[in-house]
Amino acid sequence: MVREMNYRPNLVARSLVTRKTNVLGVVVPDLSRSFFTEVTKGIDHVASASGYNILLCNTGEDPDREDDQVRTLVSKQVDGLILASAHPQGSTGLRDEIANCGIPFVLVDRFFPDLPFVGGDDVQIGRLATEHLIQQGYRNIAHLRGPNVSTAIGRLEGYLKALNDHGLRPRKGCIVEASYHGEASGFKAMRKLLRLSPGADAVFAASDPIAIGALEAIIEAGLRVPEDMGLVGVGNHRYGEYLRVPLTTVDQNRLEIGKQAASLLLELIEGKSDRSPRLTLLKPKLIPRESSLRLQNARKSQRPQTSKPPTRGACRSSALGRSL
Amino acid sequence: MVREMNYRPNLVARSLVTRKTNVLGVVVPDLSRSFFTEVTKGIDHVASASGYNILLCNTGEDPDREDDQVRTLVSKQVDGLILASAHPQGSTGLRDEIANCGIPFVLVDRFFPDLPFVGGDDVQIGRLATEHLIQQGYRNIAHLRGPNVSTAIGRLEGYLKALNDHGLRPRKGCIVEASYHGEASGFKAMRKLLRLSPGADAVFAASDPIAIGALEAIIEAGLRVPEDMGLVGVGNHRYGEYLRVPLTTVDQNRLEIGKQAASLLLELIEGKSDRSPRLTLLKPKLIPRESSLRLQNARKSQRPQTSKPPTRGACRSSALGRSL
DNA sequence: CTGTTAGCGCATTCAC
């Protein structure tokens, strides 16, 4: 009957009195990066199951814009906030803007000390990737690191630790910075790396887009992957297995990051803040594919999910033959 | 001074009296498809420039869920709605839910008669892709179509028209349906196609993900792309140029779809509804890459944006040689 | 031009 009368309750009036909007603010640096869309999807999944909607903001990696967005969201009385902050590591701006305004929030992906956080274990990610390369027999492993946010810092740390644990040392010039976003950035960084540290036989790239750009540069230089140059990325990018050389990667479980962040936030909102660990680090998982498998015994683990035949060799440009 | 006192105006109270929330509802079928994230980004770009925020909903291609979301958004008093509907073509559910509730809205991507719309010109897309293949000398062109939404219907129509214009006719079994979403679906559909219509020498896939899956199936079958089988997708997918064979595609300008949809919606909201064409079809553009270029004279148009050497042959699995 | 008041549409309270 209510349906037939098509009465539409005014939820903003209701919100004014109940002090509850059933809206979660989500602030990300860049919507086109599949990492963040996947996280957002995970958030939406558990949020909408609990009757919440998502107010989405794109900061474009601009901390000032981020602060504006957060202020607006707070003014709009969102019940909670999930944020992948563009503030540089160590800056105090984030804490000023969020932590003192009294609204529940959870950080994702980019870690800041003492604030509720859900993300990947970046040190472990760096270690996993690097140890895999070492295990495959690579010895001169370079690193294409990301910008100055916690993820890049942690992955770098894991990379250095893994090298150290195996008695290896990074060579001069073998760590080059790229921006997370673009393949173009990975391409440029790899070119630079090939100049600076010509002896490298493998690369750990801090993200899959960086790795994809690097792959192009490696091929351009006339090197074979994985024979002459091993390559590992991070993110389990959806198209990683369809690339010119299927890309080994470290999966940080993006969907789960979103889901757990939303779950934690909902608990904070509903006052069940007794959940002790406000720091959730998801366990990363190595996805070995062709780009790093130079040992025979590892060939078996390719493309388990489809019914394609497992026998596939490297996929190489015909322009390659000349320089070998 | 206001800032120092850090007074936070309660925007829901303001909204209650002004009857304006400065929020736009955006409803999409699937956030992980890059098409929709790019459109959403475009929407956010112009919306936030005008002081609007975005309330985002994911329907998962479920019409019932979509109706729920729309009802909620309306109840939340969004100022306007942008919607890529999951309702099947010809259904009346959409019109019932939206058109009569008095709130301004714009449809994107999926077309419905007589409703404000911004999207690609799908007939033109289908024609462009197919004519390109014809021009490249392919004669037995198959089609992997999408599900029953306007985009797939239009692209199919363009495909048929282009064939007809050139005195060609589709063979029996050469049109196979796939779901838009998954590469897996494209893979299966292509396998089926190779069985049903073994003589095909080219495929027009209704989306890039379908094309990506199809590419894998073609390679698996021991065929070379583009020599034995031409391939064209739709969407100018971000990773199309990094695939095993760089993929020819039709760009429908996704970012622009979002921007124009948001602009139109803002005009409708602000009452300047005198903008006569409420139907905006963006002009598609062919992006030729290796997967369809079997004629020499077309080789020049590969990868113009980077400084990579233009000489690159097809990228083939080593498992291929056997069946030729 | 500044200060006061009514009321936006609901949920919650109280009286009945």
Added chain:
DNA sequence: GTGAATGCGCTAACAG
């Protein structure tokens, strides 16, 4: 149990 009054925090209209 049902029904009328109060107020959420703000803007708009009004009075001084």
